[in-house]
Amino acid sequence: MSSTESPRPKPGIMDIAAYVPGREKVAGVDKVYKLSSNESPLGPSPKVTEAFAARNVDLAAYPDGAAHELREAIARAHGLNAGNILCGNGSDELLGLLCQTYLAPGDEGVFTEYGFLVYKIQILAAGATPVSVPDTDLTANVDAILAAITPKTKLVFLANPNNPTGTYLPVSEVRRLHAGLPKNVILVLDAAYAEYVRRNDYEAGIELVSANANVVMTRTFSKIHGLAGLRIGWMYANEAIIDACNRVRGPFNLNALALIAGAAAIGDRAHVERAVEHNEIWRDRVCTALEELGLAVTPSVGNFVLIHFPQTAGKTAAEADEYLSARGYVLRRVAGYGLPDALRMTIGSEEANLGAIAALKEFMA
Ligand SMILES: *Cc1c(COP(=O)(O)O)cnc(C)c1O
Numbered sequence: 001m002s003s004t005e006s007p008r009p010k011p012g013i014m015d016i017a018a019y020v021p022g023r024e025k026v027a028g029v030d031k032v033y034k035l036s037s038n039e040s041p042l043g044p045s046p047k048v049t050e051a052f053a054a055r056n057v058d059l060a061a062y063p064d065g066a067a068h069e070l071r072e073a074i075a076r077a078h079g080l081n082a083g084n085i086l087c088g089n090g091s092d093e094l095l096g097l098l099c100q101t102y103l104a105p106g107d108e109g110v111f112t113e114y115g116f117l118v119y120k121i122q123i124l125a126a127g128a129t130p131v132s133v134p135d136t137d138l139t140a141n142v143d144a145i146l147a148a149i150t151p152k153t154k155l156v157f158l159a160n161p162n163n164p165t166g167t168y169l170p171v172s173e174v175r176r177l178h179a180g181l182p183k184n185v186i187l188v189l190d191a192a193y194a195e196y197v198r199r200n201d202y203e204a205g206i207e208l209v210s211a212n213a214n215v216v217m218t219r220t221f222s223k224i225h226g227l228a229g230l231r232i233g234w235m236y237a238n239e240a241i242i243d244a245c246n247r248v249r250g251p252f253n254l255n256a257l258a259l260i261a262g263a264a265a266i267g268d269r270a271h272v273e274r275a276v277e278h279n280e281i282w283r284d285r286v287c288t289a290l291e292e293l294g295l296a297v298t299p300s301v302g303n304f305v306l307i308h309f310p311q312t313a314g315k316t317a318a319e320a321d322e323y324l325s326a327r328g329y330v331l332r333r334v335a336g337y338g339l340p341d342a343l344r345m346t347i348g349s350e351e352a353n354l355g356a357i358a359a360l361k362e363f364m365a
Contacts, residue, residue, distance in 0.1 A: 015124050071357045109130055331346075
């Protein structure tokens with residue numbers, strides 16, 4: 001054994017650009033409005049606090065590794081079979097689990113140009129080859145995705161709606177994408193923002209999963225349910241996929257508090273409705289205000305908007321970010337997504353939205 005050699009990660013790992021989360025603090029600024037991670041300004045349902053108070057959680061005991069109660073609650077809320085649901089420590093864990101389960105070195109995982117960065121990270125972590133497909137007008141392009149499929153392709157990721165663009169594909173396009181895939185390729189529909197979408201031509205993917213053995217839908221409690229801090233996600237898929245992923249996942253991947261909170265939150269439809277209403281009203285107002293400032297905004301169906309800045313010195317996205325941050329309004333830089341001239345803004349509380357707009361107005365003046 002040579003003592004001069006140091007441990008080396010397996011191939012692919014050092015190609016990963018580590019995920020950079022939205023900032024939450026600004027040096028020297030006391031009050032920060034965090035509009036950088038698409039969290040809910042309404043927070044979680046009051047039923048979550050009630051459930052914690054009503055249950056005497058034994059923190060010395062392992063949680064239910066099969067997440068029975070949570071899966072039953074999700075199944076009830078969505079009219080699904082609990083046996084087709086697998087819960088995760090955030091949906092991020094499930095995206096990784098799918099890669100670990102279905103991708104071997106030499107295999108390819110496909111995702112879209114401005115798609116969620118976690119796909120590429122997890123494909124590389126599995127030792128497989130990431131394949132990025134160009135978007136058209138910041139929207140996934142089904143023909144381009146289908147053209148990228150090779151005999152090595154095993155997974156295709158589609159965030160619908162997509163983060164950070166806020167754009168979406170209608171169900172007809174998602175069906176066309178699925179119809180064009182070989183039967184051994186899994187289409188992963190990441191529907192993290194599904195609840196926010198109020199469009200007749202949108203579907204999160206439940207029917208596609210129910211009808212096909214090679215479609216997975218992932219969902220999260222981090223956005224509309226206001227529980228990002230507890231890390232709860234779930235996926236819906238046919239039994240063979242659930243069975244395979246269950247063999248790979250950590251045996252107690254959700255903690256005891258997350259299991260209780262998730263079950264309580266998903267039953268509170270009124271709270272979800274309130275969050276959607278707030279988002280509808282404020283997304284409209286924010287977009288109108290931004291456009292009045294002369295800024296282009298990509299039409300969004302999610303709880304965030306992508307704002308495009310000019311390349312003129314003094315008015316760039318990087319400068320806007322600095323200006324806003326110094327005043328406590330923290331948006332998300334998306335240069336890592338190949339969008340150096342844009343910032344993503346989460347639709348926040350009334351106070352946060354109005355404050356951010358006022359600061360942007362000063363900045364643009
Ligand atoms: C926020 C987000 C998720 C959710 O991640 P969690 O791990 O469940 O918090 C998944 N996909 C996309 C596209 C997201 O924006």
